[in-house]
Amino acid sequence: MARATAETTRRADGHEAARATAPASTAPDRRKAALRPRNAATLIILDHAGRVPKVLMGRRHQGHKFMPGLFVFPGGRIELADRHMPVAGALNDRAEAALSTRVTRPPHHLGRALALASIRETYEETGLMIGTTAYGPPETTPDGPWAAFREAGVMPDLEAVQFIARAITPPQRPKRFDTRFFAVTRAAVAAETTGIVGPDAELTELAWVSLKDARALDLPRITAIVLDELENRLAAGFSPMLPVPFFREVRGRQTREEL
Template identity: 65%
Template sequence: MDSLVAQERKPTAPTLRPVDAATLIIIDRKGKHPKVLMGKRHAGHKFMPSKFVFPGGRIEASDRSMTVTGALHPRAEQALMARVVRPSTQRSRALALAAIRETFEETGLLLGTRDYVSPDRVPVGTTWAAFQEHGVFPDLECLHFIGRAITPPKRVKRFDTRFFAVDRTAIGHEVGGVVSPDSELVELTWVTLADARKLDLPAITGIILGELEARIAGGFSHQIPVPFFHQRRGQFVKELL
């Protein structure tokens, strides 16, 4: 679920506290023009019907305890803990794992490495069991933190979403049948950044695509500052973390 879409304003609605969420952008950089994986949401959804989005969603309790290999890059971790109340490495780790888990739930793609045996323990009764079953260890080292955005006030739903990116080579396994006419995402497509902008996108998704293009052109380094989009005194601002 791409949770930073500009939603219908509710002038009389109370200002909700944003919920922590994460999104994952999978990039194929093998060709001359990089491509990203996007999914089309079901037309019957009340939230963003038929929009093209990146997979993602909110943190779940299991994301805080799942076994992983590798660690977030120190610069990514630093940016994840900036401008956060009670920052912690555990929270940063959970955000990254939420992006990986949601991507599997919505696309059937398991991100991680098969260089080791299966994780010896996973949170009971959760999606993470599929990673154990298919011998894929979630790998945080391959993730790039590329953006953050908070849904403006007076929206029905508000999210504080972190955008991660990973190369297509990080796909460890694919489970078929997850995307179907009756699922949350009814279609998956690999598109160039230019073609992605022509799709029916949430506003923030288009902004992040522009940031991603600039980041790729700049060498896709962890050291590139991370943009943080939020409202300040009623104005939409971009801050660098």
């Protein structure tokens, strides 16, 4: 073990005194570099055909290390295949611009890949396919979950997708994500595969709930915040041209910007 050393200092009365100092190398380093957040996407499916708008929520499996047992919107990280999946329609220019804002050197087609990730993750977790059957099946699809869209004759339709919020997990968390929240109406569901949700699946149950009832569920904090933003967006007409809120921690303080 390293030993303390004596350091001579001069007091105000002119006399010298010695004090023990620990070598700098033995001082504990309390600083820990924050994990770099990974790009992720979430999809809110909104049913506002009735008097009271409803959203689709899913309960995460209790065995998950990340947010076990909480109700969330389906979503997850971008995968390589998301960059190569054919689509029908495109994100509107307002969404594309907002998705590239506050991003250092955004990769080509970042917005497209994020929107497709939200659609793929929604299918993997709920069995719901967001898209259209009007153009027939895509001629080719990447291997993996996207093949189910070809088999069902569904093309993912980005024109139906709105970008409504962005949030970055605060530093010093064991997992960090730069999550973009997208939204579609229930009319964008073109097909469904049954048997995806169950006791041993990623989501153990699904529920269509009003915004009021959704807030009463066991939610992650950011999900509750986005529900408030969604309600405000609906009250403002649910236009794709509305500003997009961006939540992150800056110098230890939670902030809300608009993209």
